[in-house]
Amino acid sequence: MVDFIADKWQDILFRSYQHVSLVVQSVLLATIIAIALAVLVTQIPRLRSAANMISAIGLTIPSLALLGLLVPLVGIGTLPPVIAVTFYATLPILRNAVVGLSGVSPTLLESAKGMGMGSLTRFRRVQLPMAWPVIMAGLRVSTQMSMGVAAIAAYVLGPGLGTYIFTGLAQIGGANALNYALVGTFGVVILALLLDAVLLLVSRLTTSKGIRV
Amino acid sequence: MSTTTSGQPAPEKDSPTSAVSGAEIVFDNVVKTYPGQSTPAVDNLSLTVPAGKIVMFIGPSGCGKTTTLKMINRLHEPTSGTITIDGEDIRSKNATELRRTIGYVIQGGSLFPHMTVEENIALVPGLLKWDKKDIAARVEDLLELVGLDPSRYRNRYPKELSGGQQQRVGVARGLAADPPVLLMDEPFGAVDPITRQRLQDELMSIQEELQKTIVCVTHDIDEAIKLGDRILLLSEGAHVAQYDTPQEILSNPADEFVEDFVGSGSSLKQLSLSRVDELELQQPVIASVGDEGSAAAAAARAAGQKDVIVLDARRRPVGWYSLGEATRMSRLPQESHEDISVVDRRATINDALDSMLASSHGGVLVTGRRDEFLGVVTFTAVTEHIRSTSESSPS
Ligand SMILES: Nc1ncnc2c1ncn2[C@@H]1O[C@H](COP(=O)(O)OP(=O)(O)OP(=O)(O)O)[C@@H](O)[C@H]1O
Numbered sequence: 001m002v003d004f005i006a007d008k009w010q011d012i013l014f015r016s017y018q019h020v021s022l023v024v025q026s027v028l029l030a031t032i033i034a035i036a037l038a039v040l041v042t043q044i045p046r047l048r049s050a051a052n053m054i055s056a057i058g059l060t061i062p063s064l065a066l067l068g069l070l071v072p073l074v075g076i077g078t079l080p081p082v083i084a085v086t087f088y089a090t091l092p093i094l095r096n097a098v099v100g101l102s103g104v105s106p107t108l109l110e111s112a113k114g115m116g117m118g119s120l121t122r123f124r125r126v127q128l129p130m131a132w133p134v135i136m137a138g139l140r141v142s143t144q145m146s147m148g149v150a151a152i153a154a155y156v157l158g159p160g161l162g163t164y165i166f167t168g169l170a171q172i173g174g175a176n177a178l179n180y181a182l183v184g185t186f187g188v189v190i191l192a193l194l195l196d197a198v199l200l201l202v203s204r205l206t207t208s209k210g211i212r213v
Numbered sequence: 214m215s216t217t218t219s220g221q222p223a224p225e226k227d228s229p230t231s232a233v234s235g236a237e238i239v240f241d242n243v244v245k246t247y248p249g250q251s252t253p254a255v256d257n258l259s260l261t262v263p264a265g266k267i268v269m270f271i272g273p274s275g276c277g278k279t280t281t282l283k284m285i286n287r288l289h290e291p292t293s294g295t296i297t298i299d300g301e302d303i304r305s306k307n308a309t310e311l312r313r314t315i316g317y318v319i320q321g322g323s324l325f326p327h328m329t330v331e332e333n334i335a336l337v338p339g340l341l342k343w344d345k346k347d348i349a350a351r352v353e354d355l356l357e358l359v360g361l362d363p364s365r366y367r368n369r370y371p372k373e374l375s376g377g378q379q380q381r382v383g384v385a386r387g388l389a390a391d392p393p394v395l396l397m398d399e400p401f402g403a404v405d406p407i408t409r410q411r412l413q414d415e416l417m418s419i420q421e422e423l424q425k426t427i428v429c430v431t432h433d434i435d436e437a438i439k440l441g442d443r444i445l446l447l448s449e450g451a452h453v454a455q456y457d458t459p460q461e462i463l464s465n466p467a468d469e470f471v472e473d474f475v476g477s478g479s480s481l482k483q484l485s486l487s488r489v490d491e492l493e494l495q496q497p498v499i500a501s502v503g504d505e506g507s508a509a510a511a512a513a514r515a516a517g518q519k520d521v522i523v524l525d526a527r528r529r530p531v532g533w534y535s536l537g538e539a540t541r542m543s544r545l546p547q548e549s550h551e552d553i554s555v556v557d558r559r560a561t562i563n564d565a566l567d568s569m570l571a572s573s574h575g576g577v578l579v580t581g582r583r584d585e586f587l588g589v590v591t592f593t594a595v596t597e598h599i600r601s602t603s604e605s606s607p608s
């Protein structure tokens with residue numbers, strides 16, 4: 001095992017980097033999509049139950065199945081993993097963003113309006129900062145989940161540590177099969193923990209002290 | 214910087230020299246019917262709010278006070294009729310821009326919890342793109358104006374303030390961009406009676422300085438009598454039951470509705486018409502923060518007093534001790550551990566009586582502009598005043 005890592009550390013690091021990079025980019029994209037959708041949902045109350053339903057059902061779709069559906073559409077390579085990870089990552093953030101944004105008191109928003117803030121300013125300076133801790137909580141859940149989804153996405157020749165896991169599984173009984181599977185799995189777990197620590201820090205730094213709990 | 218180039222004397226603290234900065238508001242046949250409702254919430258209201266005055270809106274719940282108020286800053290649009298401020302139709306301007314020229318204060322202050330006190334107050338000046346330095350200076354001035362020490366409170370978050378302090382910041386925020394018009398919807402509804410009374414006093418002294426046009430909704434007839442230059446008493450549908458000075462409303466209620474609303478005991482309410490500054494104030498010997506306790510006590514005793522009043526460097530009362538207490542102190546401290554009973558000189562005699570009952574000194578301290586000490590009102594002075602007024606107006 002030690003030999004395996006010593007032998008392959010450059011490849012391991014590179015794949016770790018790919019893995020994190022895939023997750024970070026997809027989650028960022030997901031955050032923007034989720035917040036945009038959440039704004040829409042909070043503007044049009046009728047959409048709310050639909051949004052809740054989609055995020056509940058969406059999470060029950062097996063990721064392998066989704067990838068299987070994507071391959072005939074966009075081929076193999078980096079694109080299906082990005083789409084799949086972004087899709088799953090959007091759901092928890094969307095749910096939290098809807099809760100967070102609609103949790104801002106209407107009185108406060110009206111008072112903001114009465115003071116002469118336009119709707120964009122109101123969103124940027126009142127609604128979003130106040131919903132931010134809740135959105136960040138969703139973002140953290142989403143990131144953890146995405147680490148796993150990204151591993152599975154390696155099935156369609158995507159980047160990252162997932163390849164190790166699938167190599168290990170494919171060669172079961174072979175010389176390095178266990179090493180591949182273990183390094184792949186632990187690598188994902190360790191990266192997930194590190195990333196969560198970073199996000200926790202980011203969340204603290206970007207949340208106003210006035211609403212920190 | 215105490216020198217002025219003009220030969221004018223510095224403004225005296227008892228004679229406000231500032232000009233009226235408020236603007237007249239006129240309602241002309243204003244109707245507001247909410248969508249889906251058959252009867253209008255505001256039914257043909259015509260009204261003039263004079264520039265630089267405080268008009269108190271009062272009436273039963275649901276009679277349309279808030280609706281009327283919110284039409285002034287276009288949070289609600291009238292179904293028909295026009296509203297003008299300073300002669301200009303409010304619809305001639307963009308609503309967002311209009312609102313930046315109208316202060317808006319609601320119950321509890323409604324501060325943004327994720328912004329500091331400074332950021333909250335700086336909001337509207339920021340929207341108006343004031344210079345950063347001007348905004349900082351303005352925040353400082355306003356905090357002083359509402360009686361909060363800027364260095365101590367500027368960087369606090371709303372959750373780190375008491376209800377009364379939050380409300381003060383709310384008022385400061387409403388005044389931030391120096392708007393000619395200030396709208397207040399039950400601004401002091403959420404605080405305890407003593408704090409409310411202080412906030413009212415502060416509002417009056419601020420108003421004396423600034424002379425805005427203030428429209429203030431209240432549920433409290435005593436508050437209306439105390440603060441209002443005029444009271445607008447509304448019934449269902451925002452019909453004007455009476456629009457008059459507090460004196461007139463008390464002594465000549467227009468009809469039974471008004472009479473019921475003002476309530477019985479209106480001769481007692483007359484006490485709300487007299488202000489503390491109509492009473493004779495006693496001028497005791499005072500001490501300063503940092504004075505030696507025993508020396509201060511000796512000086513007070515020599516003057517025949519039973520207590521020592523301590524003022525800070527800006528002549529604001531910070532302590533009120535018995536001779537014994539003072540003697541035991543080596544230096545008179547900056548802060549007192551107990552609440553001292555203070556009323557503004559614009560407070561009503563009713564307020565002064567309330568505070569006196571809570572005071573252990575048989576009197577209250579009276580302060581003027583920016584909490585400067587003016588003198589002491591004693592229980593005897595109040596009873597004397599009541600006796601003389603009831604003799605002069607037998608009713
Ligand atoms: N946004 C709204 N939509 C529909 N109806 C409303 C709305 N706001 C107020 N109303 C109705 O208009 C009438 C007047 O309401 P308004 O809030 O102006 O009363 P108010 O005098 O401020 O009462 P309160 O003293 O309880 O605050 C009420 O009958 C109320 O139900």
Ligand SMILES: [Mg+2]
Nearest residue numbers: 278279280430
């Ligand atoms: Mg109301």
